[in-house]
Amino acid sequence: xxxxxxxxxxxxxxxxxxxxxxxxxxxxxxxxxxxxxxxxxxxxxxxxxxxxxxxxxxxxxxxxxxxxxxxxxxxxxxxxxxxxxxxxxxxxxxxxxxxxxxxxxxxxxxxxxxxxxxxxxxxxxxxxxxxxxxxxxxxxxxxxxxxxxxxxxxxxxxxxxxxxxxxxxxxxxxxxxxxxxxxxxxxxxxxxxxxxxxxxxxxxxxxxxxxxxxxxxxxxxxxxxxxxxxxxxxxxxxxxxxxxxxxxxxxxxxxxxxxxxxxxxxxxxxxxxxxxxxxxxxxxxxxxxxxx
Numbered sequence: 001x002x003x004x005x006x007x008x009x010x011x012x013x014x015x016x017x018x019x020x021x022x023x024x025x026x027x028x029x030x031x032x033x034x035x036x037x038x039x040x041x042x043x044x045x046x047x048x049x050x051x052x053x054x055x056x057x058x059x060x061x062x063x064x065x066x067x068x069x070x071x072x073x074x075x076x077x078x079x080x081x082x083x084x085x086x087x088x089x090x091x092x093x094x095x096x097x098x099x100x101x102x103x104x105x106x107x108x109x110x111x112x113x114x115x116x117x118x119x120x121x122x123x124x125x126x127x128x129x130x131x132x133x134x135x136x137x138x139x140x141x142x143x144x145x146x147x148x149x150x151x152x153x154x155x156x157x158x159x160x161x162x163x164x165x166x167x168x169x170x171x172x173x174x175x176x177x178x179x180x181x182x183x184x185x186x187x188x189x190x191x192x193x194x195x196x197x198x199x200x201x202x203x204x205x206x207x208x209x210x211x212x213x214x215x216x217x218x219x220x221x222x223x224x225x226x227x228x229x230x231x232x233x234x235x236x237x238x239x240x241x242x243x244x245x246x247x248x249x250x251x252x253x254x255x256x257x258x259x260x261x262x263x264x265x266x267x268x269x270x271x272x273x274x275x276x277x278x279x280x281x282x283x284x285x286x287x288x289x290x291x292x
Contacts, residue, residue: 089209
């Protein structure tokens with residue numbers, strides 16, 4: 001079953017689907033520990049209070065905060081006291097703050113503005129999508145990666161709910177710096193680079209919170225200029241809008257550069273294991289890089 005050709009990960013690899021520019025737009029994350037199974041809707045489809053979950057997702061979503069359910073990899077005994085975390089991934093403000101809760105209603109009092117001021121923890125945390133009820137590829141590919149990362153860095157690796165791009169599993173979100181990776185098969189390489197303050201450009205989907213063209217431009221500059229340090233390439237400006245070619249100006253060590261990025265639409269295809277109809281995949285293709 002694991003190797004059947006219609007699994008979305010295998011089909012996307014066969015099509016050579018491009019990952020660049022596919023990170024989600026939220027730049028702050030609320031992580032809510034909810035052990036056990038999750039429904040298709042993640043936190044709202046779990047044993048967590050659905051009323052509270054929908055309130056959190058709706059209220060925080062309006063403020064640019066994405067809510068993810070998390071659970072510890074492997075088998076463990078759930079306790080009455082559970083963990084929550086808030087990660088601010090905005091450039092220059094990256095940090096996290098952690099707490100615990102017993103009753104779901106306690107989380108309704110969390111204020112993103114106040115939490116952003118408290119978010120000072122910069123230790124890397126790995127959130128690995130393992131949302132199998134939404135897409136089996138996320139569980140098949142993600143769970144072994146989450147387990148390996150948890151063994152290497154106890155307490156700093158979690159399974160998480162849907163982060164998008166199921167066909168790119170295993171998907172790993174590194175917090176609080178905000179890199180979203182896809183097609184991760186070597187957790188040791190990812191952890192080694194991350195703990196050293198570096199990225200793996202060849203596995204990056206993009207930086208969450210940035211516009212898609214900017215995500216693609218940043219990764220392209222990291223690849224072309226050999227810049228592996230986290231945060232060394234910064235967005236300055238995006239000119240134009242799709243379907244036109246966009247010009248993305250970036251700050252790089254010693255100056256700045258401009259990357260031209262084109263939005264590309266692919267042939268209709270079944271993009272996830274749950275899809276019953278074809279969709280048009282969209283990717284972002286860097287065309288050139290020019291020093292300013």
